[in-house]
Each structure stands twice: as structure tokens, then as C-alpha cells.
Amino acid sequence: MYSQSLSSNGAFMQEQDLLKSILADLRRTSREYTTATTEASCPMTRRMFTDLTNDTLRLQGELFNLMQQNNMYSVSSKALRQDVDKQIQSAHQTQQKCQQFIQEKNTQNSSYSQSPNVSQHQPNYGNPYYM
Amino acid sequence: MQNHSMQALSPKELNYIADSITNEELLIKQCAATASITHNPQIQQALNHYVRSHEQHLNTLVNALQQHQSFAPTQAQ
Numbered sequence: 042m043y044s045q046s047l048s049s050n051g052a053f054m055q056e057q058d059l060l061k062s063i064l065a066d067l068r069r070t071s072r073e074y075t076t077a078t079t080e081a082s083c084p085m086t087r088r089m090f091t092d093l094t095n096d097t098l099r100l101q102g103e104l105f106n107l108m109q110q111n112n113m114y115s116v117s118s119k120a121l122r123q124d125v126d127k128q129i130q131s132a133h134q135t136q137q138k139c140q141q142f143i144q145e146k147n148t149q150n151s152s153y154s155q156s157p158n159v160s161q162h163q164p165n166y167g168n169p170y171y172m
Numbered sequence: 173m174q175n176h177s178m179q180a181l182s183p184k185e186l187n188y189i190a191d192s193i194t195n196e197e198l199l200i201k202q203c204a205a206t207a208s209i210t211h212n213p214q215i216q217q218a219l220n221h222y223v224r225s226h227e228q229h230l231n232t233l234v235n236a237l238q239q240h241q242s243f244a245p246t247q248a249q
């Protein structure tokens with residue numbers, strides 16, 4: 042029955058539900074573009090998927106803001122202070138462990154050769170295809 | 173675009189492009205349909221802008237297929 046899919050005001054779907062559906066699709070599409078970027082082997086294709094990821098993320102953010110401004114998106118509840126404190130404490134421990142680990146590895150390295158006799162490795166993060 | 177960065181598409185890349193074309197089509201239709209029923213001018217303007225953005229995405233994807241067409245082998249290797 043078609044009438045079952047019509048909402049109270051006779052429209053197929055409420056405007057708010059349609060916008061939520063678009064927002065959900067933008068979220069899903071940006072996720073798929075991210076996956077496509079990481080799995081692209083052709084540099085040109087990777088560049089294209091990177092641009093499409095960024096643009097879709099931008100559109101998703103814009104729509105989210107617009108819906109929030111028009112009270113169409115209820116703000117979710119807030120995380121408790123005690124939970125945030127707990128995570129900060131745990132994150133500090135993680136940072137310390139990482140620093141210790143790096144120091145250990147550096148010490149092991151230097152036991153083999155006191156000073157490096159090759160120039161520092163050129164960083165590859167400047168490569169435009171991987172930005 | 174530099175020619176040396178152009179390679180034949182992998183089957184995976186081809187599938188991602190095809191799926192992306194479907195996604196963009198769905199977004200264009202949803203944005204256009206929602207723009208036609210909204211009474212909020214701000215939302216209507218934004219949705220019409222989204223329709224154009226997704227049309228551009230669709231063009232980009234179709235162009236990518238065309239640009240890679242001649243690099244595709246005619247037989248499985």
C-alpha cells in the first residue's frame with residue numbers, strides 16, 4: 042500500500058528524514074572514498090580519490106552544520122568529566138611507554154654503530170602522491 | 173596531469189570507480205528530490221549546490237574511466 046509510506050502531511054518522507062538520509066550517505070561515501078584512496082595503485086587514481094574524499098568530507102560537514110543550525114540534528118549527550126580524566130591518564134601512560142620504547146630501540150641501534158656514517162634518510166612524506 | 177603518472181586501472185580500482193558512480197548518482201537524486209520539497213530557502217540553496225558538486229564528482233569519475241581506457245589491455249595477462 043502506497044498510503045503506508047506517506048507521512049502525516051502527505052509527503053513521501055519528512056524533509057528532516059530525507060536530510061538525515063543524505064547525511065548518512067555522505068558519511069558512507071566519504072568512508073568508501075577513503076578506502077579507495079588507500080587501495081589505489083595508479084598515482085592519478087589515488088590523487089582523484091584523495092580529492093573526492095576531501096570534497097565529500099567538506100560537504101558532509103556543511104550539511105551537518107546546516108542541520109544543527111535548523112535544529113534538525115539533536116546534539117548527543119556529553120562524555121562525563123571523570124571518563125575524560127581517566128582517558129587522559131591512560132593516554133599519558135601510553136605516551137610514556139612509547140617514549141621508553143623508542144629510547145630502547147635507539148640505544149640498541151647505537152650499540153652497533155656509534156655514529157651513523159650515512160646521511161640522514163630523506164623523508165618521503167613530501168611526495169605529492171601520498172599527501 | 174602528467175602522463176607518466178598514468179597507469180592501467182586494476183580491477184579493484186575499476187570496481188571502486190563504478191561503486192563511486194552509483195554513490196554519486198544516489199546523492200544527486202536525493203539532493204534534487206529533497207530540494208524540490210523543502211520550504212526552507214537556506215536548505216534549498218545548499219541542496220542545489222550539493223547537486224552541482226556531486227555532478228562534478230560524477231564527471232570526474234567518468235573522465236577517469238575514459239582517460240584510462242586506452243591503457244587497459246584487451247586480453248587477460
